[in-house]
Amino acid sequence: MKKTILITTVIALSSTLSASLLDDAKKAGLKPIPTDKKELMKLVDNPKNELNKAKVELGKTLFFEPRLSKSNLISCNTCHNLAIGGVDGLSTAIGHKWTANPHHLNSPTVYNAVFMDRQFWDGRDPDLEAQAQGPMQAEPEMAISKEMAVKRISSMSGYKEQFKDAFGDNNITFKKIADAIGAFERTLVTPSRFDKFLNGDKKALSTAEQKGLKTFMAKGCVSCHTGVGIGGSMQKFPLVKPYKYANIGDFKGDKNGMVKVPTLRNIHQTAPYFHNGAVWNLEEAVKIMGETQLGIEINDKDTKSIVTFLKSLDGEMPNITYPQLPAVTSTTPKPEVK
Amino acid sequence: MKKTILITTVIALSSTLSASLLDDAKKAGLKPIPTDKKELMKLVDNPKNELNKAKVELGKTLFFEPRLSKSNLISCNTCHNLAIGGVDGLSTAIGHKWTANPHHLNSPTVYNAVFMDRQFWDGRDPDLEAQAQGPMQAEPEMAISKEMAVKRISSMSGYKEQFKDAFGDNNITFKKIADAIGAFERTLVTPSRFDKFLNGDKKALSTAEQKGLKTFMAKGCVSCHTGVGIGGSMQKFPLVKPYKYANIGDFKGDKNGMVKVPTLRNIHQTAPYFHNGAVWNLEEAVKIMGETQLGIEINDKDTKSIVTFLKSLDGEMPNITYPQLPAVTSTTPKPEVK
Numbered sequence: 001m002k003k004t005i006l007i008t009t010v011i012a013l014s015s016t017l018s019a020s021l022l023d024d025a026k027k028a029g030l031k032p033i034p035t036d037k038k039e040l041m042k043l044v045d046n047p048k049n050e051l052n053k054a055k056v057e058l059g060k061t062l063f064f065e066p067r068l069s070k071s072n073l074i075s076c077n078t079c080h081n082l083a084i085g086g087v088d089g090l091s092t093a094i095g096h097k098w099t100a101n102p103h104h105l106n107s108p109t110v111y112n113a114v115f116m117d118r119q120f121w122d123g124r125d126p127d128l129e130a131q132a133q134g135p136m137q138a139e140p141e142m143a144i145s146k147e148m149a150v151k152r153i154s155s156m157s158g159y160k161e162q163f164k165d166a167f168g169d170n171n172i173t174f175k176k177i178a179d180a181i182g183a184f185e186r187t188l189v190t191p192s193r194f195d196k197f198l199n200g201d202k203k204a205l206s207t208a209e210q211k212g213l214k215t216f217m218a219k220g221c222v223s224c225h226t227g228v229g230i231g232g233s234m235q236k237f238p239l240v241k242p243y244k245y246a247n248i249g250d251f252k253g254d255k256n257g258m259v260k261v262p263t264l265r266n267i268h269q270t271a272p273y274f275h276n277g278a279v280w281n282l283e284e285a286v287k288i289m290g291e292t293q294l295g296i297e298i299n300d301k302d303t304k305s306i307v308t309f310l311k312s313l314d315g316e317m318p319n320i321t322y323p324q325l326p327a328v329t330s331t332t333p334k335p336e337v338k
Numbered sequence: 339m340k341k342t343i344l345i346t347t348v349i350a351l352s353s354t355l356s357a358s359l360l361d362d363a364k365k366a367g368l369k370p371i372p373t374d375k376k377e378l379m380k381l382v383d384n385p386k387n388e389l390n391k392a393k394v395e396l397g398k399t400l401f402f403e404p405r406l407s408k409s410n411l412i413s414c415n416t417c418h419n420l421a422i423g424g425v426d427g428l429s430t431a432i433g434h435k436w437t438a439n440p441h442h443l444n445s446p447t448v449y450n451a452v453f454m455d456r457q458f459w460d461g462r463d464p465d466l467e468a469q470a471q472g473p474m475q476a477e478p479e480m481a482i483s484k485e486m487a488v489k490r491i492s493s494m495s496g497y498k499e500q501f502k503d504a505f506g507d508n509n510i511t512f513k514k515i516a517d518a519i520g521a522f523e524r525t526l527v528t529p530s531r532f533d534k535f536l537n538g539d540k541k542a543l544s545t546a547e548q549k550g551l552k553t554f555m556a557k558g559c560v561s562c563h564t565g566v567g568i569g570g571s572m573q574k575f576p577l578v579k580p581y582k583y584a585n586i587g588d589f590k591g592d593k594n595g596m597v598k599v600p601t602l603r604n605i606h607q608t609a610p611y612f613h614n615g616a617v618w619n620l621e622e623a624v625k626i627m628g629e630t631q632l633g634i635e636i637n638d639k640d641t642k643s644i645v646t647f648l649k650s651l652d653g654e655m656p657n658i659t660y661p662q663l664p665a666v667t668s669t670t671p672k673p674e675v676k
Contacts, residue, residue, distance in 0.1 A: 064421050072427045073416070083402050083663045089410045090673055098436035100675070269665040281668055320660040325421045327607040330619060335428055337438070 018202035021210055025198060028217050029226035032198035033112075033191045043228065044114045044186040049129050049179045051186060054165035059184025061162065061323045062177055067152045069142035070096055072335035076135065076181060080110035082320060085269035086188065091277030092249070095135075096143035097338070104249025106277035111315070112265045114186045115229030121275045122254040123234045129182035133174070146174040151333050153177060158326030190265060190315025197312075205312055212309025215302050220294045221286075224261045230313065231261040237275075240295035244288055245278035268311045282307050356540035359548055363536060366555050367564035370536035371450075371529045371653075381566065382452045382524040387467050387517045389524060392503035397522025399500065399661045400515055405490045407480035409434055410673035414473070414519060418448035420658060423607035424526065429615030430587070433473075434481035435676075442587025444615035449653070450603045452524045453567030459613045460592040461572045467520035471512070484512040489671050491515060496664030528603060528653025535650075543650055550647025553640050558632045559624075562599045568651065569599040575613075578633035582626055583616035606649045620645050 034040040045051050062068065066075045074095055079088045086109035088094075093101040105121055113119065119131035135141040136149060144152075153159050154172045164170040166180055194213075196204035205213065216222060225231045237243070237259035253259040259275060272278065273285040283303050290298035298306070372378040383389050400406065404413045412433055417426045424447035426432075431439040443459055451457065457469035473479040474487060482490075491497050492510045502508040504518055532551075534542035543551065554560060563569045575581070575597035591597040597613060610616065611623040621641050628636035636644070 066419065066422070067427065071432070073432060078411070081404065083661050084404070085665065089405065089666060090675065094409070094411060094675055098675075271666055280666075280672065317662050322658040322660045323421050324655050327423065328427060328609055328618075334618065337428065337432055337436075 018197075018205075018210060021214055022197065022200070022202065024217060025213065025222075028222040030198060030222065030230065031228045032195040033189050033228060035191070035195075035199060040189070044189065046127060046129065046182070046186065049182055051183050052166065054162065055167070055180050055183040056187055057184075058162045058166045059180035059182065060320065061325060062153075062181050063184050064323050065153075065325055067156075067325075067328070067332070067335075068136055068144060068149055068177070070144045070148070070335070071337045073337070074142050076110070076132070079107040079135070079141070082110070082188070082317075085109055085266050086111040086113075087270045089271070091272050093141065095141035096139065099140035101140055101249075103251045104276045105251060106272065106275060108260075108262060109266065109270050110185055111188045111190050111317070112229060112263050114189065115227065115263065116232035116260065117229075118232075118234060118260055121251065121260055123258065123260045124254065127182065128185045129179050132178040132181040132185070136178070148333055149177060150174055155329050155332040156326035157329065188318060190317055192265065192315040193312045194309075195315075205309075208305070208308050209312045210309075212305040212307070212312075215305045216309050219290065219296065219298055219302065219306070221289065221306065224293065225264050229263045230265055231263040233261050234258040235261050235293075238292035240293060241291050243274075243292050245274065245276060248278050249276040251275050264310060265313050266315055268314055282310065286310075356535075356543075356548060359552055360535065360538070360540065362555060363551065363560075366560040368536060368560065368568065369566045370533040371527050371566060373529070373533075373537060378527070382527065384465060384467065384520070384524065387520055389521050390504065392500065393505070393518050393521040394525055395522075396500045396504045397518035397520065398658065399663060400491075400519050401522050402661050403491075403663055405494075405663075405666070405670070405673075406474055406482060406487055406515070407434065408482045408486070408673070409675045411675070412480050414448070414470070417445040417473070417479070420448070420526070420655075423447055423604050424449040424451075425608045427609070429610050431479065433479035434477065437478035439478055439587075441589045442614045443589055444610065444613060446598075446600055447604065447608050448523055449526045449528050449655070450567060450601050452527065453565065453601065454570035454598065455567075456570075456572060456598055459589065459598055461596065461598045462592070465520065466523045467517050470516040470519040470523070474516070486671060487515060488512055493667050493670040494664035495667065526656060528655055530603065530651050530653040532647075532650045533653075543647075546643070546646050547650045548647075550643040550645070550650075553643045554647050557628065557634065557636055557640065557644070559627065559644065562631065563602050567601045568603055569601040571599050572596040573599050573631075576630035578631060579629050581612075581630050583612065583614060586616050587614040589613050602648060603651050604653055606652055620648065624648075 034043060063076045066072050068075060079093050080086050081088055088107045091106060092104045093107045113128060119125040119128060125131045136144055137146065150172055159172065160170040163172050163176060167176055193204045224233065224235050236257055237253060268282060272280045279285045279288065286303045286306050287298050290296045372381060401414045404410050406413060417431050418424050419426055426445045429444060430442045431445045451466060457463040457466060463469045463472065474482055475484065488510055497510065498508040501510050501514060505514055531542045562571065562573050574595055575591060606620060610618045617623045617626065624641045624644050625636050628634045
């Protein structure tokens with residue numbers, strides 16, 4: 001009898017916790033990835049690059065296309081590997097001729113990047129379509145010129161038809177290549193248990209995870225890590241105290257010292273952390289954020305609790321069939337590895 | 339009326355051509371990839387590394403696993419890219435720290451590699467399981483030590499269970515890593531229209547392709563490019579006349595000058611050709627083979643005809659779902675890019 005009462009009380013308490021917590025989370029701006037497909041489409045679509053099935057499929061093909069790099073060796077997927085959280089697992093991105101990013105910048109995840117307000121750590125591009133043009137051309141990344149990219153893709157039969165299906169005409173341009181990649185990337189969203197919770201399924205998070213969420217909000221993390229992206233806005237960094245590893249690389253944010261807030265979705269899978277990938281441990285990352293951004297010391301217990309919540313953001317990855325790319329032809333420009 | 343007779347005659351002739359051609363092809367040792375699953379399994383299985391679903395799935399995961407390289411950047415799939423014919427599209431393989439293969443060797447395709455008598459250009463390994471151990475450890479390829487490979491994989495939760503399902507126990511060893519990769523590679527077979535023809539479907543090859551096959555056999559190409567692998571034995575190279583591009587790299591075959599005959603399956607998709615990847619054009623490759631191996635000059639018409647046949651060897655690629663790999667943990671050894 002006592003046991004029953006205890007259990008009932010715990011459930012009641014837990015239910016109360018969930019109810020007010022859900023309310024608080026919504027008030028704090030946290031939003032789920034829509035479960036309704038039409039609503040989701042509205043959220044991820046770009047009026048300037050309307051999604052269609054053929055474009056997304058072409059974009060996937062191009063995302064995995066190593067012939068879009070000068071060397072034939074590097075694709076978008078090299079640094080934004082969809083098998084390992086959409087990142088490369090390195091502190092600093094490495095590209096053409098094994099060149100490290102000159103500013104010691106870490107490759108951000110491409111999963112849920114559609115929910116970011118801006119792209120790149122300094123937010124210099126407004127959307128994924130603009131972003132996709134950058135790494136292809138960057139010397140330390142894929143190092144290809146616009147002209148060479150178009151020549152390579154145009155030379156391979158099979159692509160013409162795919163472009164026609166995607167864009168209505170088969171005139172292959174660099175912009176269309178980037179637009180198709182952007183379209184594919186818009187589909188890379190990963191709904192998690194936390195989304196279920198936000199959608200009203202109170203049991204989707206364990207009591208420990210709910211406590212973690214409460215701590216996450218109470219400490220102020222949610223002031224920047226909010227919205228559908230649980231991040232994605234531009235914020236001053238460091239804000240209150242200096243960043244412990246500021247000496248690694250020379251990145252200082254945009255001209256106003258603003259840095260893009262990374263998404264926390266799948267954060268457990270995307271170590272190392274920060275713009276310079278200096279921190280491998282999620283607990284340490286949480287404590288540093290407390291210091292630099294909130295000016296508080298987050299103790300071990302609270303840190304652990306927050307990390308418990310963060311793990312509930314591990315999402316369901318989209319099912320991706322590895323593409324088959326067209327064969328090179330006699331007119332395909334040869335790889336240049338030097 | 340005349341037209342009808344003509345058509346009937348052409349069909350009759352074509353049918354006769356097919357019938358004797360099929361017979362000749364079989365006599366020449368050309369064999370189809372079995373359509374019967376059990377027969378196929380018998381052909382591709384390794385008694386020392388019995389295939390099972392869990393092992394193949396684990397092998398696929400490990401094939402795409404970049405943390406099996408010292409840098410975290412290179413997986414088996416980097417040089418044997420399953421999206422582009424199981425190769426890298428480069429003359430010379432490039433690996434850790436952007437190092438080119440010191441002998442200027444070209445990455446052979448992993449598709450249908452199970453049908454090769456030996457592995458590597460010099461045939462130094464007997465099977466895929468032995469082969470898989472090489473590139474992981476080779477300094478200019480993945481550059482990881484056995485110990486580091488085991489440490490990395492063991493540190494990531496999720497792998498333990500996969501090894502248990504695959505091998506019956508969760509003790510992760512370097513040999514098991516290679517065995518799982520070998521098991522996956524054994525499934526990478528690509529039945530083509532030519533296999534349908536060999537299985538008795540005479541219409542599977544066009545008249546032009548059948549003529550090409552006839553030329554292919556008449557010129558003697560089939561003496562080495564035969565069996566299920568349409569290649570795969572060890573042969574003297576060059577045999578009759580010197581190889582035009584012998585000066586590129588220093589590879590001379592095994593101690594007896596024997597070189598593994600590459601498969602011609604999907605050859606249209608796996609340029610560049612030869613052990614040193616010196617030739618990008620399939621027509622040129624055919625002519626060079628005539629010279630070096632058969633001591634004959636294959637004229638333009640016959641070359642074209644052979645190439646027409648070779649394109650019928652483009653196979654149906656297996657459907658591969660891109661894997662999701664486990665996340666690194668605090669005990670996972672860090673990438674070393676230098």
